Amino acid sequence: MAEKVHGKLGQGMANAAAAAAAKLLSLSGLFAVYKPKGPTSASVLNQLKEKLLAEAGIQKCARKRKKQILKIGHGGTLDSAAAGVLVVGIGKGTKMLSNILAGSKKYMAIGELGKATDTLDATGKVTEEKPYDQITKEDLERVLHKFTGDIMQVPPLYSALKRDGQRLSSLMKKGEAVEAKPARPVTVYSLSLQNFQPPLFTLDVECGGGFYVRSLVSDIGKELSSCANVQELTRTKQGPFTLEEHALHEDKWTIDEIAQSLEHCMSLFAVEPSLKKLKTEHSEESTVNCEDK
Numbered sequence: 001m002a003e004k005v006h007g008k009l010g011q012g013m014a015n016a017a018a019a020a021a022a023k024l025l026s027l028s029g030l031f032a033v034y035k036p037k038g039p040t041s042a043s044v045l046n047q048l049k050e051k052l053l054a055e056a057g058i059q060k061c062a063r064k065r066k067k068q069i070l071k072i073g074h075g076g077t078l079d080s081a082a083a084g085v086l087v088v089g090i091g092k093g094t095k096m097l098s099n100i101l102a103g104s105k106k107y108m109a110i111g112e113l114g115k116a117t118d119t120l121d122a123t124g125k126v127t128e129e130k131p132y133d134q135i136t137k138e139d140l141e142r143v144l145h146k147f148t149g150d151i152m153q154v155p156p157l158y159s160a161l162k163r164d165g166q167r168l169s170s171l172m173k174k175g176e177a178v179e180a181k182p183a184r185p186v187t188v189y190s191l192s193l194q195n196f197q198p199p200l201f202t203l204d205v206e207c208g209g210g211f212y213v214r215s216l217v218s219d220i221g222k223e224l225s226s227c228a229n230v231q232e233l234t235r236t237k238q239g240p241f242t243l244e245e246h247a248l249h250e251d252k253w254t255i256d257e258i259a260q261s262l263e264h265c266m267s268l269f270a271v272e273p274s275l276k277k278l279k280t281e282h283s284e285e286s287t288v289n290c291e292d293k
Contacts, residue, residue, distance in 0.1 A: 017057035024056040024255050025070065028091030030100065030269075031261040032241040034249045035086040041077045044086060048072070051253050075100035076209070076238065081123050084235030085247050090258070099239075102209040104189060106237035109230055111217040113199040116227035120156045120214035130226045137196040143223045144203075147216060148191045152183040156214050186211045200231065240268040 035044045049072050053059075058070075075087040075097040084107075089097045113132035117124030187208035195202035205213060214230050221228025236243045248261055 020255055021056040021058055023259065024052055024058070026091075027255070027259060027262060029093040029262040029266045030075075030087060030089050030096055030241075031258055031265045032085050032087050032238070032246040032248065033253065034243070034247040035078050035083060037081060037083040040080045041074055041086055045072065045074050045088065047250075048088065048253055052255060052258070055255055073097055076105070078235055079121070079214075079233065081121055082233040082235065084233075085238045085241050085243050086235075087238050087241055090262075093262075103239045104206055104208055104237075105211075105235060105239075107203075107205045107207070107213050108194075108232075108234045108236055109203045109205060109213050109217060110232040111201050111203065111220070111228045112231045113201065113221060113224070113226055113228050115199075115229055116218065116221065117229045118157070120212075120218045121230040121233070124229070128227050132199050132224075132226045135198065135224050135226060137193070139224060140196060140201060140220070141193050143220055144191050144193060146223060147220065148188050150185060150187050153186045153212065153215050153219070154183045155212055156218075184210065188216075191216075206237075241265065 033044065033048060035041060039047075049070060053070060070090070071092075071094050072088065072090050073094045075089065078084060078086055087097070087100045089095070089100075112122075113135060114130055115126055116128040116130075118127050119125075188211070189206040189208070190204070191206075192204045193201060194204050203213075203217070205216065207213075213233055217228050217230045234243070241247065246261070246265060248257060252258075252261075
């Protein structure tokens, strides 16, 4: 009798696992997760993937089998020191990530006047210090107008941009000489000063793809005849995904929660013809992993 009970329980568990695996592998679309300050975007994505595979009872080695590969990618790297919205594509949703990467994003950045660092943020070594007492709120607001619209921007040396197949940041950490990439066109849709308490100032930025907030803050410091670095950075929106409404925290990284989020989030694209078209495409997996902040 006991053996029959155990057999039924075992069969029930097996059926549940099979159903979870089938549901996971059927997921397709875009959703957003919250990336905390600390880990890289890649490690957050790997953690998400491992949690989903574990819940579905899919062993790591099984991922090598083509029919059980979980297609997943993100739509634009956030620095490890930054937090906020990380858009994730799953299944055929990975084909939509290039549109997300090129789309608009919003950031909240806290800058510090008077100090420059080699990474352009608080994680780096201080390379220069200059006075900032003479800078007023009006000075800062006046300078912001010069960084709004279509502008040219030099990317940071510490970035995911590559030289000969290697990230510039990796080359810098190895002590190799790295030349700055040439200035490139970027777009700032809106830029406003939210708070000014010297040496700290808070910016609200909406920008297009390929834009670096670290470079912006550094350039603002130079324009003010001083220097500056980013102390805190949060991506508050990417495309239609907002931090408050759509970004799933780690405790919500379950198959059912993501299925519900996909249903809700994909409805956000109902008015986007280009993205709506991509929902019906059946092409090979394409995972986008490019830094854009």
